[in-house]
Amino acid sequence: MSKTITYIKTVLEEPESQSLEFRSVIDNEYIGRTVCSFLNAKGGHLILGIDSDKKLKGVSDADKNAATIKNMLTNELIPEPAVSVDVEKYKKKDLIIITVWEGTKQPYIYCGTVYYRVAEKAVKATSEQLAELIHRQKEKGERWEAKPAIEAELEDIDLSEVNACIKDVESSCREKDLPNEPLSFLSKFGLYKNGDFTNAAVVLFGKEPVRFFPQCKVRLSVFQSDKAGDHIVYDKFFEKNLFQSINQITDLFDLAYGVSSSFKSSDWKRIDHPNYPRLAIREAILNAFIHRDYSYYTASLSINIYPDKLVISNNGKLPVGLSVEDLAKDHLSQPF
Secondary structure, eight states, X not given: OOHHHHHHHHHTTSOXXXXXXXXXXXXXXXXXXXXXXXXXXXXXXXXXXXXXXXXXXXXXXXXHHHHHHHHHHHHHEESOOOEEEEEEEEXXXXXXXXXXXXXXXXXXXXXXXXXXXXXXXXXXXXXXXXXXXXXXXXXXXXXXXXSBOTTOOGGGBOHHHHHHHHHHHHHHTSSSSOOSSHHHHHXXXXXXXXXXXXXXXXXXXXXXXXXXXXXXXXXXXXXXXXXXXXXXXXXXXXXXXXXXXXXXXXXXXXXXXXXXXXXXXXXXXXXXXXXXXHHHHHHHHHHHHHTSOTTSTTOOEEEEEOSSOEEEEESOOXXXXXXXXXXXXXXXXXXX
């Protein structure tokens, strides 16, 4: 049973709540208000194709409707929201699952109105609720990645890497009508603001990010035995931007640990055995990069390879209110 089917079965057992709503028909106005209220709360899920009595109705032309909904949310919500719109099949019916993360730039506005979450309903925010959202945002302070990297200039940014990113996003078909000019692209995603590159822009696309943020480096060590203090066979620091470092580390695994081969005495064909599956390694390394806390100069990311295990670790921590046990349940991703 797929993870998605398991998730849908689980939510069908839950009542509508502050973070979960069902809707049998597509109503863009209703969707916009609901998503706006989720953004101004703790996030949530809106599932289209299931009515409030949990009866499975399905959605016709699901892919087309999902694209329209995503475009509407992008255009009508201010500021640009953290939302995913996915089509999933359940019991031969197409459903649209809208996942909303807690907004980092509250309050969010839909068509000129701020919507707030009260129990399982989206309501227009009162002056008191609006004041609470603004106060909450001030208490959070500006996120590290959104702060300007004051010393970073245009020559410190690898524009070829930005152009490669634009092509990757276009080829994935996840975004349409993207700016082709690098600075416009960075501006769209909040990486270039008011003539300044943000800290995130330097981490993602800097030519020498460690010159600004030493915590960007990654150490990869290979040990002769299963104890970290024993003889180190190989030791290397990776100091490029996020994209280049991930590619370099993944390539190293391919070269040094990618495949071992064997032959059977009864067969001349070579049998290849991948020591570390490339996709699993890339996912683990990418998660280590994304879920680390870059705001500390002592931030670290290490990859230790032992004869019998691989350990990838960083100084990231779980968001407040989330336990290790919660990771095995359905939960909203909250990257640092």
